[in-house]
Amino acid sequence: MKKRLEYLLQSAIDTLKAQGDLAADVKVDVMVERTHEVRHGDYATNLAMTLAKAARANPRQLAEKIIGALPGHPALVKTEIAGPGFINFFIDPKAQFRSVRQILEDGREFGLSEAGAGRSVMVEYVSANPTGPLHVGHGRGAAYGSAVANLLAAVGFKVHREYYVNDAGRQMDILAASVWLRYLEECGEVLPFPSNGYRGEYVRDIAQALLKQACSDYLHPAAKVMEGLPPDEPQGGDKEIHIDAVVARAKGLLGPEGYRCVFDAGLHSILDDIRKDLGEFGVEYQEWFSERSLAESKAVERALDTLRASGHLYEKDGAVWFASSQLGDEKDRVVVRENGQTTYFASDIAYHMDKLDRGFDQLINIWGADHHGYIPRVKAAIAALGGDPSKLDVLLVQFAVLFRGEEKVQMSTRSGEFVTLRQLRNEVGKDAARFFYALRKSDQHMDFDLRLATSKTNENPVYYVQYAHARICSVFRQLDEKGLPRDVVRGLNHLERLVEAHETALLTTLSRYPEVVESSALQHAPHHLVHYLRELAAELHAYYNAHQFLVEDAGLRDARLNLIAAVRQVLLNGLRLLDVSAPESM
């Protein structure tokens, strides 16, 4: 209906232009929106006000001309000029019944659209370093990315979900060294653990598994391991220098093959865990893309060659730099270090070249907000590679600050003191976690109160929406228990009997659902959908309390049952996009 009105208005504008009431070259952006108040009708446009200046006319007079030129439409029963020049549209209430019919007919398909027109979009999200289990910060990115991907798919985009596995680089080396040291401890060696190593209990688990599988293949005496290492921080040294030396020692003593085995033991174990964790959280990927493979396939080299050929690289201080500052970045960035190793950024350039080569129409990266400073250099890289930087949308997710009631929960990955996503799921369940994360605008700071999310009370918003669904299911169970028949067609034929205020409110809200899905998707804002679902649930609860559904009058009863069946369907469809379950009883 909204689009229909926009079309009608556009045609009215064309008429005015033809009549000379409006200059032909005036650019017109027709906007129709839902009204906030019943007395303003169902839809409104500010068109007359926006055009008043160009038409050199009083907005209200212009509004009259627009209405005069407006083609008729059967569902449009009244137009009105209000306030400074709004045109309000009143829709025949019967037109709202169409939604119920449509919802019951379309079922799970209701709300899907073709706004994306089959354009392909890659959504890369979570992409946490496989150096330990996912924590609650990653959970927000997972819930958000997954919902955005679902929404985009629902409005007709071809969505490819991808996880970039940072299986290369210094942090992974530190993990490998940490695994090896714990392994040596399991073998009975006594040696100090680096202050900068990964201290989590999971590292011991990996070491134990490694010992079981490889026995003493990687055993070296502690004295040999520690010999000549620079001191660690507690001994007055530098923890970074120390840990790098430990890594080098591991590589030296184990040899390339042995080191790779220890390294992979850590990588595979953690990656499997992450994969399982996300799977249980309802987060799936089409591809897990390995950073290491970019180096191994020479893709990094090729990317750098491309940049060099187009004159975007230069050498300085023994390193190779990418002149990103010429393309909007703050400063130039190193891609090959003095020691000959490529940087993480070099891999990322290759990764984005690969994404471009795969031909996606649009790229979406979902990152932690602490990486925002990284955006200009990646866009610069895309431009330098000959791509279009506007194809890339980086959506930032703020880390949630965890609370237990009033108390802030401290977290640190290195020390192993953090709340994992798995712990969160075990405590509050997948549904509450998914819903809670989706509740807030993603780039906004968020207080995540574990006590609130764990509470099984009405403070917890997810139950409110689920309860609405369960209540409707319960009504249908009651219908069966009472042995009453249900006739969907009879209900459809009696829809015009739904005249109560609660009923017309629900009809309007139901008809909004496809618009909400579309705007949530295009704005990458699942929280709009969440708020809509809460509103729909609230109206259902109010209706439930105000009116009896299982009434004697079969026509009215069936009409009401059709209405709440439609509500149930929309709740289910919306919750599915968020990967939150819709229980039939609670």
Added chain:
RNA sequence: GCGCUUGUAGCUCAGUCGGAUAGAGCAUCGGCCUUCUAAGCCGAGGGUCGCAGGUUCGAGUCCUGCCAAGCGCGCCA
């Protein structure tokens, strides 16, 4: 110091492309279970939209300055 983000009710947050009297949940207070699930409903109170200017028919929304908070400013990832 520079850059990015944020500042809305006691608390947590919505507010679409600048639109009509700024909303919701929680908390507080007062009501509603003989009736399809009270994990619910009905009602009440609660606001200098950080501050000050500007743009215009109209600003929580756009611009400038200031104040405050968070993050980022590696040959880490």
